[in-house]
Amino acid sequence: MKKLLLTCSLILSTSALFGCGSLETTNSNVASSNEQACDFGDVKLLADFPTSRMDECRRVGTRNFEILLKPENRPINSSPWYAFRAVAEQPTTINITMKVDGDVHRYLPKLSTDLKAWSLIDYQDNGDLRSFSIDATAKPSYIAGQEIIDNQYYVDWAKKLQAMTDISHEVLGKSIQNRPIYKLESKAETNQWLVLLGRMHPPELTGALALFPFVETLLADNALANEFRRQYNILLIPNINPDGVYAGNWRHNMNGVDLNRDWNKFKQPEVQQIDAYLEQLVADGQKIVFAVDFHSTRRDIFYTMPSDYGVENPYFVEHWLGELDRQMPEFDVIQKPGNNPNAGVSKQYFADKFGVHAITYEMGDNTDRKFITRIADKAASTLMSVMLSDQNHNKR
Ligand SMILES: [Zn+2]
Structure with a gap:
């Protein structure tokens, strides 16, 4: 499933905005970056806390999500920031693919459940898409480009x-x-x-x-x-x-x-x-x-x-x-x-x-x-x- 998504996204990434086979879309207002969500009840990706950012999020499969990162305005130094949390009703592995709108990835994805201890997440780059999987549970998993210091x-x-x-x-x-x-x-x-x-x-x-x-x-x-x-x-x-x-x-x-x-x-x-x-x-x-x-x-x-x-x-x-x-x-x-x-x-x-x-x-x-x-x-x-x-x- 993950491989299929990547292949599919890559082929279409030049003609479509990002990815393919979108099931549901939650577009966000860039100006209010702490209110974005992929909220589907059973699995949620939420950018609802101070420092959070996840400019567009789409669910493209039961366990597959695509995130687009955008700056607050342009021109801007290349520092694509992201921070969001994942929550799932039942423990489940979710696959996240991130793309930077008009820029390249800079910060390596990191994971924390307590906002104190952070670990690097294994990721794969395929063209301008960066993909990784995390185990989501009822307890929030925080994913961010660097440690969160609010x-x-x-x-x-x-x-x-x-x-x-x-x-x-x-x-x-x-x-x-x-x-x-x-x-x-x-x-x-x-x-x-x-x-x-x-x-x-x-x-x-x-x-x-x-x-x-x-x-x-x-x-x-x-x-x-x-x-x-x-x-x-x-x-x-x-x-x-x-x-x-x-x-x-x-x-x-x-x-x-x-x-x-x-x-x-x-x-x-x-x-x-x-x-x-x-x-x-x-x-x-x-x-x-x-x-x-x-x-x-x-x-x-x-x-x-x-x-x-x-x-x-x-x-x-x-x-x-x-x-x-x-x-x-x-x-x-x-x-x-x-x-x-x-x-x-x-x-x-x-x-x-x-x-x-x-x-x-x-x-x-x-x-x-x-x-x-x-x-x-x-x-x-x-x-x-x-x-x-x-x-x-x-x-x-
Ligand atoms: Zn600086």
């Missing part, structure tokens, strides 16, 4: 941090759909600030999986971290695009704009409010010294500002990442300096507006999760050591 997760995590250390958790601003954009702050005895940003791009989960341990290492109760927090304030804005996270967007905010292309235009409320907050900090006599913005891409890479760009402490980032490279021989630290004056990316904003270094910290989509944690832990501890040392960053 807006509530960040709030719960912040509460855990507050139980661990002295850190504030407050609303910095509001998204277009009025969701809170939170900031966490650890206060030092100086006016020096480290700024950490996350989740401008909703599906970039490995960036989030790096941010959590990175921050926890900075907030740890040990001599290095305690001294660091005595000398440096930390401003953390971990979830900058809560509307996009909620809607399961591939990339954009609810205006259909890439927030990491708005740091020179400041037209989006999410970016505007953060910029205004940082401006106010500086107006109040505070000094931003460095910023890290967490993302994901196809490989582990650190996008930096060139050491000759004209920011203060020109070799500071080279020194930090060089130290990380020395301390992690098993990790190939790739530094990619770049100057993109009109791109509107956050690292350029920090360099241009505050005259300091900033980096885009990118983890690979498929990097081993434990390794992401180890890298983040070491990246944070080496950052603290280098920022506390009296090393001269004016020379290589």
Whole structure:
């Protein structure tokens, strides 16, 4: 049955929209991506929770379903996101085929029943169709492109941090759909600030999986971290695009704009409010010294500002990442300096507006999760050591 479906779908995929022999159709409204369903009583595929996305779903056989993935708007970076749950009255194996409308698959399908432990699903690619089978039961099986980390997760995590250390958790601003954009702050005895940003791009989960341990290492109760927090304030804005996270967007905010292309235009409320907050900090006599913005891409890479760009402490980032490279021989630290004056990316904003270094910290989509944690832990501890040392960053 499965093989027949695949063959049939492939032949017709150029002439028909997708697949063949459709029995029933549930078309969805792309704008309200958390309300889609293939609801057939005995078996249901549901995109009815925060972060969910399954743009069109059709049942094409008793146990066979086809899902079409579409972005929130175009043009858009290739990041087809999906997240949905399967429920069956009686335990049954169902076959799911996914196609991306006008794009290619990026995120490998993963399965969880508790939204905590995730496993990779074996899949087959046949042309632009990706197929896999799962065992559906009365208890929901969650299928998603990456681990699901929703807006509530960040709030719960912040509460855990507050139980661990002295850190504030407050609303910095509001998204277009009025969701809170939170900031966490650890206060030092100086006016020096480290700024950490996350989740401008909703599906970039490995960036989030790096941010959590990175921050926890900075907030740890040990001599290095305690001294660091005595000398440096930390401003953390971990979830900058809560509307996009909620809607399961591939990339954009609810205006259909890439927030990491708005740091020179400041037209989006999410970016505007953060910029205004940082401006106010500086107006109040505070000094931003460095910023890290967490993302994901196809490989582990650190996008930096060139050491000759004209920011203060020109070799500071080279020194930090060089130290990380020395301390992690098993990790190939790739530094990619770049100057993109009109791109509107956050690292350029920090360099241009505050005259300091900033980096885009990118983890690979498929990097081993434990390794992401180890890298983040070491990246944070080496950052603290280098920022506390009296090393001269004016020379290589
Ligand atoms: Zn990104």
